[in-house]
Amino acid sequence: MKFKRIIVIVMDSVGAGDAPDAAAFGDAGADTVGHIDARVPLRVPNLRRLGWGNIAHIHREPTEVIGSYGLMEEQSAGKDTTSGHWEFMGNIVETPFPTFPHAFPPDLLQAFTEKTGYGYIGNEIASGTEIIERLGPDHFRTGLPIIYTSADSVFQIAAHNDVIPLDELYRICEITRKEVCVGPYEVGRIIARPFIGTQGHFIRTGDRRDYSRLPKKKMVFSYLSESGRFVAGVGKIGDIYAHIGLTESYHTGDNPADMKALTEQLLAHRDREGLLMANFVDFDSQYGHRRNVEGYAACIEAFDNMLGHFLPLVQPDELLMITADHGNDPTWKGTDHTRERVPLVVYSPALTEAVDLGIRKTYADLGQTIMDNFSLGQLPSGTGFLSELR
Ligand SMILES: O=P(O)(O)O[C@H]1O[C@H](CO)[C@@H](O)[C@H]1O
Numbered sequence: 421m422k423f424k425r426i427i428v429i430v431m432d433s434v435g436a437g438d439a440p441d442a443a444a445f446g447d448a449g450a451d452t453v454g455h456i457d458a459r460v461p462l463r464v465p466n467l468r469r470l471g472w473g474n475i476a477h478i479h480r481e482p483t484e485v486i487g488s489y490g491l492m493e494e495q496s497a498g499k500d501t502t503s504g505h506w507e508f509m510g511n512i513v514e515t516p517f518p519t520f521p522h523a524f525p526p527d528l529l530q531a532f533t534e535k536t537g538y539g540y541i542g543n544e545i546a547s548g549t550e551i552i553e554r555l556g557p558d559h560f561r562t563g564l565p566i567i568y569t570s571a572d573s574v575f576q577i578a579a580h581n582d583v584i585p586l587d588e589l590y591r592i593c594e595i596t597r598k599e600v601c602v603g604p605y606e607v608g609r610i611i612a613r614p615f616i617g618t619q620g621h622f623i624r625t626g627d628r629r630d631y632s633r634l635p636k637k638k639m640v641f642s643y644l645s646e647s648g649r650f651v652a653g654v655g656k657i658g659d660i661y662a663h664i665g666l667t668e669s670y671h672t673g674d675n676p677a678d679m680k681a682l683t684e685q686l687l688a689h690r691d692r693e694g695l696l697m698a699n700f701v702d703f704d705s706q707y708g709h710r711r712n713v714e715g716y717a718a719c720i721e722a723f724d725n726m727l728g729h730f731l732p733l734v735q736p737d738e739l740l741m742i743t744a745d746h747g748n749d750p751t752w753k754g755t756d757h758t759r760e761r762v763p764l765v766v767y768s769p770a771l772t773e774a775v776d777l778g779i780r781k782t783y784a785d786l787g788q789t790i791m792d793n794f795s796l797g798q799l800p801s802g803t804g805f806l807s808e809l810r
């Protein structure tokens with residue numbers, strides 16, 4: 421069976437239990453959904469209907485399953501958003517992007533100052549909400565951007581909108597992307613982290629921007645758009661794929677805005693063939709990194725509720741796939757991502773059986789399924805599951 425449109429939703433960081441290689445990442449035993457459900461039994465009737473009860477470690481509830489379901493393992497040498505998303509679309513990241521466990525070296529910071537004209541404060545491994553509160557007074561006093569990183573390959577630049585206007589922050593990030601973080605310092609992403617509010621009550625805004633490094637391998641988006649299909653990204657998708665191969669991009673601020681844009685774009689593309697892909701980032705940025713179990717649980721339940729309104733819109737010539745890019749167990753040590761298998765559920769009203777898709781050996785199986793659906797050939801990695809669907 422083939423479909424006219426494929427819809428991919430990435431629940432950012434919603435992992436389903438430690439991957440076989442989790443120990444190498446210090447994450448043996450991590451389980452984002454399982455540990456949340458153990459603390460806050462999840463009410464997720466729609467995800468259950470799609471098969472979540474068979475793949476995530478959640479409490480039992482009698483449910484009629486109408487979706488096909490499986491787990492996917494990441495092959496890429498990294499557990500960040502970029503490597504996960506690129507692998508979905510056929511680009512396994514073999515050489516890890518550079519990380520800075522001791523913060524950024526002096527020559528890199530010197531280049532930052534020379535190229536952008538700005539000094540900096542910070543230069544730490546930090547959690548973004550914590551560092552802006554701690555360095556807020558310094559930031560206002562000096563007018564300098566706050567620079568920090570994490571276990572991920574990221575160069576994050578935070579600034580209050582009243583200290584460095586948004587356009588200026590974006591300009592600094594663009595220069596950092598093109599001229600500072602180059603060569604051995606070519607990080608996965610430069611991230612603009614604008615915030616507003618007053619000391620003790622700072623709020624990071626939805627104007628965050630991710631500046632991805634350029635992928636060196638061709639991915640599914642390009643095959644699709646070169647064959648005349650539309651490729652519409654919602655949320656961070658455009659940024660994550662460095663805006664390559666997309667025909668349209670709809671940047672959003674939060675999960676409800678993602679669902680609104682996704683719904684609007686689905687309805688707007690009913691006469692076309694192509695791909696609609698959305699990243700829902702709140703799970704990760706608002707709750708996973710903050711190690712907020714209750715908030716994470718509520719966010720999953722709110723997503724499930726929105727999904728309940730979205731599912732009836734999906735037509736028989738459309739295929740919906742819902743997955744995640746890595747874990748971020750809110751009960752785990754630290755504040756970073758966790759190496760986990762990710763859940764995969766697949767739904768179309770045209771399908772009549774709930775098929776167990778098993779444990780997929782690479783996220784690229786998702787992209788190869790899209791390639792097969794549109795007869796676009798074979799990616800360097802990935803085994804499509806289109807022919808397994810019933
Ligand atoms: O603590 P905050 O600023 O949310 O940063 C987090 O967000 C980054 C990108 O997902 C991660 O690398 C992690 O550092």
Ligand SMILES: [Mn+2]
Nearest residue numbers: 432433501745
């Ligand atoms: Mn992510």
Ligand SMILES: [Mn+2]
Nearest residue numbers: 704705709757
């Ligand atoms: Mn993250």
